[in-house]
Amino acid sequence: MPKPKNQFVDIGNARFEDQEAVMREIIASDHCPFCQENLEKYHTQAIIKETEHWILTTNKWPYKNTRVHLLAILKIHVEHLYDIPPAAGAELIEIMGWAEKEYKALGGAFAMRFGDTDYSAGTISHLHAQFIVPDIAAEGYEPTRFKIGKNPRDF
Ligand SMILES: [Zn+2]
Secondary structure (H helix, E strand, O other): OOOOOOOOEOHHHOOOHHHHHHHHHHHHHOOOOOOHHHHHHHOOOOEEEEOOOEEEEEOOOOOOOEEEEEEEEEOOOOOOHHHOOHHHHHHHHHHHHHHHHHOOOOOOEEEEOOOOHHHHOOOEOOOEEEEEEEOOOOOOOOOOOOOOOOOHHHO
């Protein structure tokens, strides 16, 4: 049986020790790290672009083997795809297209987890989309992996 989880973050899906430390702080404060009033407390990365519905920024903990790893964070607290305002959906596609051009990405992925973090493997429940370009020219390059679903040992 899964352990009781924090409402806003899932420390079982953290990938780095310093990320876990920040998540412990968030759990102690019992608020959402991606809601606008809290975002700047935890997210120290530069804001690349702000639109009506989204904040585009870089991932503080990029995946291995990525040349570009951006996050588009929805400005309102939503955890399910069915709660995304349709206009925000259209705007997200525009932002991702903008990033593709801006970072001269010849290819990559645009991914968004949703809902229960046991299923999504997300660390933060507040919806955010990821824009990922692998660094295929880097020394020791290996394919970038995007996990969906928590590891059994982390339940
Ligand atoms: Zn939130």
